[in-house]
Amino acid sequence: MDTTEVHNEGENGENGQQDGTPTVLDDVPMANLASFAIFKLFTEWENEGYVVPELRVAHSTQPGSGTEGGSVDGSPQSKPHKAQPIRSELPNNWESIHPSTLLCMMRPGLQYRELGTVGDSPNVLQRMGVTVDDVQYESSGRSKKIARRNVAVSVLDELFGTNFVMEQQCQD
Structure with missing residues (x-):
């Protein structure tokens, strides 16, 4: 035209x-x-x-x-x-992948939820949650980013037997 x-x-x-x-x-x-x-x-x-x-x-x-x-x-x-495929086996290089990214690879389409904060300033902890395979998981951290990482670590450790370590909740 x-x-x-x-x-x-x-x-x-x-x-x-x-x-x-x-x-x-x-x-x-x-x-x-x-x-x-x-x-x-x-x-x-x-x-x-x-x-x-x-x-x-x-x-x-x-x-x-x-x-x-x-x-x-x-x-x-x-x-x-098309529903994205749910993986049952971890990729070969899973140790080098950030836990939140790995969880999104294993269970595509997850939605993290902000669950508020715990504690008084300056020791405020952010709480995050996610539902995976109809099971709810929660964790906390000094920031939302750390809380999201920690909840992904708890899911991956439980469902896939990984050995990720949660970041510290607060500095002493």
Whole structure:
């Protein structure tokens, strides 16, 4: 689709040209601009706490892709969402992987929960929790990052027999 417009206003130069030559406007990727505007709007709504529906591509936008993304008659079909595989064996280099990353590899899609704080300033401990295989785990640490690491360590040590060590709860 060509969005180039040619204007030739004539001899009076109403289009800004004194000699009446045609003016060529640049191509504007309107589909990309509209897509970006919707993305920004939905992101802003999510930041304000609104639930935004998941966007799906109704048809393939790649030229020459055949009927992929649609049925044989050309009507769009949504593909079923594949569940990420749950691993039962640790990777060979598991000792060199951060516990939180390793847990996300073993059980994709986990959601960590903030459970508040414990203690008085300056000895405040952050508490984090996660549910893995319908079992709830909790741990704490000096920061949210350490609390998340500690809860991942407790899950990995129990479910997969790793030997990670929890970081200290507080400095004495």
